[in-house]
Amino acid sequence: MTRFPLGLIVLIVVSLLIFFGMAQRALDRMRLTDKGALAVIVALIVGSFINIPIPGMRVPLEINVGGALIPVALAVYLLAKAGTGKEVTRALISAALTGVVIYFISTRMMSGLGEPSGGALGFIDPLYVFPIIAAVIAYVAGRSRRSAFIGATLGIILWDAANYFYMLQNNATNALKSIGGAGAFDVIVISGILAVLIADLIGETRERLQGGPSSEGKPDALLAGLRKPEFDKKDRKKSLADKERPDGLDQEEVDRLEN
Amino acid sequence: MKTKQFHIIVGLCCILMGLGIIGRLSFAERTLPAWNPASILAGEEVDHSVGKCINIVDETGNMISQACRGVATGDEIINAEGKHYRVVKVDKDKAIVKSLGVDKRLLAWNEFYTDERLAMAAAAPKKGAVGVYHTHSAEAYVPTDGTESIPFKGGIYDVGQAFVERLKEKSGGEIIYDKTPHDPHDNAAYQRSRRTATKIMQQNPIAMIDVHRDGIPDPNYYSAKVADMDVSMLRLVVGRQNPHMQANLDFARRMMSYSNKVHPKIVKEIFMAKGNYNQDLMPTALLIEAGTHTNTKQQAENGVALFADAVPVVLGIEGGPATQAPGQGTGGGATGDGGSGGWKAVGWILGLTLLLGGGYILISTGSLKGLSDLGKEFTNYLGPLKKIGTKKSATKTKDQPEKTAGNADRAVIDQRDDVTED
Numbered sequence: 158m159t160r161f162p163l164g165l166i167v168l169i170v171v172s173l174l175i176f177f178g179m180a181q182r183a184l185d186r187m188r189l190t191d192k193g194a195l196a197v198i199v200a201l202i203v204g205s206f207i208n209i210p211i212p213g214m215r216v217p218l219e220i221n222v223g224g225a226l227i228p229v230a231l232a233v234y235l236l237a238k239a240g241t242g243k244e245v246t247r248a249l250i251s252a253a254l255t256g257v258v259i260y261f262i263s264t265r266m267m268s269g270l271g272e273p274s275g276g277a278l279g280f281i282d283p284l285y286v287f288p289i290i291a292a293v294i295a296y297v298a299g300r301s302r303r304s305a306f307i308g309a310t311l312g313i314i315l316w317d318a319a320n321y322f323y324m325l326q327n328n329a330t331n332a333l334k335s336i337g338g339a340g341a342f343d344v345i346v347i348s349g350i351l352a353v354l355i356a357d358l359i360g361e362t363r364e365r366l367q368g369g370p371s372s373e374g375k376p377d378a379l380l381a382g383l384r385k386p387e388f389d390k391k392d393r394k395k396s397l398a399d400k401e402r403p404d405g406l407d408q409e410e411v412d413r414l415e416n
Numbered sequence: 417m418k419t420k421q422f423h424i425i426v427g428l429c430c431i432l433m434g435l436g437i438i439g440r441l442s443f444a445e446r447t448l449p450a451w452n453p454a455s456i457l458a459g460e461e462v463d464h465s466v467g468k469c470i471n472i473v474d475e476t477g478n479m480i481s482q483a484c485r486g487v488a489t490g491d492e493i494i495n496a497e498g499k500h501y502r503v504v505k506v507d508k509d510k511a512i513v514k515s516l517g518v519d520k521r522l523l524a525w526n527e528f529y530t531d532e533r534l535a536m537a538a539a540a541p542k543k544g545a546v547g548v549y550h551t552h553s554a555e556a557y558v559p560t561d562g563t564e565s566i567p568f569k570g571g572i573y574d575v576g577q578a579f580v581e582r583l584k585e586k587s588g589g590e591i592i593y594d595k596t597p598h599d600p601h602d603n604a605a606y607q608r609s610r611r612t613a614t615k616i617m618q619q620n621p622i623a624m625i626d627v628h629r630d631g632i633p634d635p636n637y638y639s640a641k642v643a644d645m646d647v648s649m650l651r652l653v654v655g656r657q658n659p660h661m662q663a664n665l666d667f668a669r670r671m672m673s674y675s676n677k678v679h680p681k682i683v684k685e686i687f688m689a690k691g692n693y694n695q696d697l698m699p700t701a702l703l704i705e706a707g708t709h710t711n712t713k714q715q716a717e718n719g720v721a722l723f724a725d726a727v728p729v730v731l732g733i734e735g736g737p738a739t740q741a742p743g744q745g746t747g748g749g750a751t752g753d754g755g756s757g758g759w760k761a762v763g764w765i766l767g768l769t770l771l772l773g774g775g776y777i778l779i780s781t782g783s784l785k786g787l788s789d790l791g792k793e794f795t796n797y798l799g800p801l802k803k804i805g806t807k808k809s810a811t812k813t814k815d816q817p818e819k820t821a822g823n824a825d826r827a828v829i830d831q832r833d834d835v836t837e838d
Contacts, residue, residue, distance in 0.1 A: 163758075164663075164757070164758025164759040164762065165663055165699045165700075165758035166758075167758065167759070167762050168660065168663055168699055168758040168759075168761050168762045168765070169699065171762050171765055171766065172659055172660070172696075172765055175765065175769050205614070206618065221611075224611075263602055263603065263604035263607075264600065264602055264604070282603075282606070282655070282657045282690070282691045282692040283603055283604045283606065283607055284606070284607065284610075284657075284692050285657065285692075287607075316604075320608065323599070323600065324599070327567060327568065327599075329567070329568045329597060329599065331568060331569065331595070331597065332568060332596065332597045332599075333596050335596075335608075335611040335612070335615075337611070338610075338611025338612070338614060338615060339610045339611045339613070339614035339697075340614060342610070342614060342697060343610065343611065343614070344607040344610060354776070357776075357780055358431070358776060358779060358780070361779050361780050362424060362428065362779055365420065365421070365424045365779065366421060366424060
């Protein structure tokens with residue numbers, strides 16, 4: 158490998174490590190175990206190299222496994238595992254809203270620009286604008302980082318769908334619409350991860366300053382959602398070790414939170 | 417609780433500091449355009465995509481450069497002579513720069529490429545592909561194409577073709593030319609072209625070039641006579657909102673330095689603009705502006721062809737029949753010297769990650785303990801350590817019931833902390 162100087166190789170390795178480290182940290186909060194999150198990252202990387210062409214389309218269309226299918230599958234998994242119907246509705250509303258806002262901003266406020274870019278929001282790259290929008294909408298709609306992930310992922314898929322319709326309308330048969338084609342580095346994945354981290358930051362700061370999550374009057378299903386899968390395992394182990402209090406912690410903790 | 421709040425405030429400060437540094441470097445003190453919701457609804461901005469121009473002048477009013485909309489405070493310019501400027505103020509149609517002196521790295525590269533001994537000492541030519549694509553595929557040249565924008569098949573494709581053909585001739589290596597369009601012509605086009613760029617990267621290129629044309633109205637700004645041909649000069653653009661920026665900038669410097677040695681004045685300047693331009697994907701990614709929409713397409717084609725003469729040497733992949741002249745060995749691509757931009761970028765990334773990540777973890781775990789717990793979390797993957805850890809906690813919980821009720825409370829609080837960490 159004499160092609161790149163050492164500095165550049167180190168640069169690439171360091172940025173990859175940091176990116177995937179961040180991704181692991183974010184996915185960790187998506188109802189996945191630590192190892193599950195790692196597995197998703199491996200799937201993202203491997204899936205980046207697989208494009209599935211959709212046959213019979215007037216404008217050629219292909220969908221990337223790592224960049225689109227896996228994030229969407231994760232979003233659907235989160236929706237299926239959501240605590241209440243309200244949580245699902247809120248996540249879906251925030252996804253639709255994210256899609257509309259992103260479309261509006263990218264085609265109206267960031268279009269018709271000078272070179273190389275500009276416009277009303279031209280001072281920041283869309284790569285970073287999209288996740289900020291998704292995170293803020295999801296936080297306002299559902300106070301949830303999972304909903305931030307769902308909102309960002311599905312919202313950007315909607316934005317892509319709108320772009321595909323634009324291509325169909327203009328009969329751009331020389332185009333090839335790729336959804337999620339940049340794989341692990343696609344705007345879909347990056348937005349999903351950044352949106353989780355941003356929503357996390359907003360939420361944690363507020364909750365910590367307030368002294369813990371407010372759980373009064375919240376359904377048990379949602380409170381259970383505050384827990385990591387690993388904690389359940391831990392609890393089971395604890396209750397085995399401590400026979401005097403069989404699965405007592407769970408109830409106690411909810412009681413305490415409600416006080 | 418008070419120490420917790422203190423930790424959170426420290427965390428917030430860390431994050432704000434990190435963001436402050438990024439902001440200072442990328443888009444501080446920008447003069448935003450007046451807010452006009454009606455124009456957004458009417459989609460009027462689209463008409464302004466070309467033709468609106470900002471003059472970039474120094475304190476005494478000398479013209480330094482021109483750019484179409486979107487100049488921001490903090491943007492930097494290095495011109496062909498190596499003069500380095502930074503935009504300090506943006507008015508409605510005027511931007512004022514202050515001089516930062518001479519860019520020493522560019523001069524060093526000039527020196528490097530002039531010194532024949534160094535060039536000859538460089539290693540033998542290597543193989544390597546170069547990727548070429550167009551993010552703004554609608555861009556066209558008014559005098560030749562009749563309009564400045566042809567959706568999905570702008571005149572920019574002909575310019576790209578001219579560039580690719582010359583590159584093939586000079587480099588002997590493979591040139592990956594991806595013609596996928598990414599319309600409409602907006603800023604989000606970079607998110608669509610990101611997919612194309614990644615596809616090119618899967619073929620393992622050593623550099624990636626995104627070919628554009630500028631949108632300033634004055635054709636004379638780019639027009640020139642180089643190598644007895646009417647050409648439009650080029651501007652190289654490096655995105656500042658990009659963690660690889662220092663490395664990309666160094667690559668741009670090498671390109672400008674050597675191209676201007678082969679064909680003086682072919683590259684007008686390096687413009688460091690806000691934005692990312694998918695340059696985070698590769699340290700050797702570059703955006704070039706081949707003239708502006710008021711130049712003829714022929715001028716632009718001539719310009720990129722002359723630029724293509726220099727690319728293989730800088731990348732160290734020359735080998736075509738036309739480049740057998742002695743003394744033109746491989747360039748910086750083969751030397752360790754080219755990595756200094758890379759090291760600088762590594763430093764920036766690590767520094768900012770420590771600041772932002774540290775602040776984030778402080779907030780998200782609520783204590784300094786969180787930082788050490790994070791370490792534990794990672795070592796858990798290593799296996800045996802996990803067993804020791806769980807054994808310890810198991811013995812702890814065994815002891816607890818024998819202690820006072822206060823301790824039980826403490827355990828509950830700890831558990832709650834665990835829960836809120838999720």
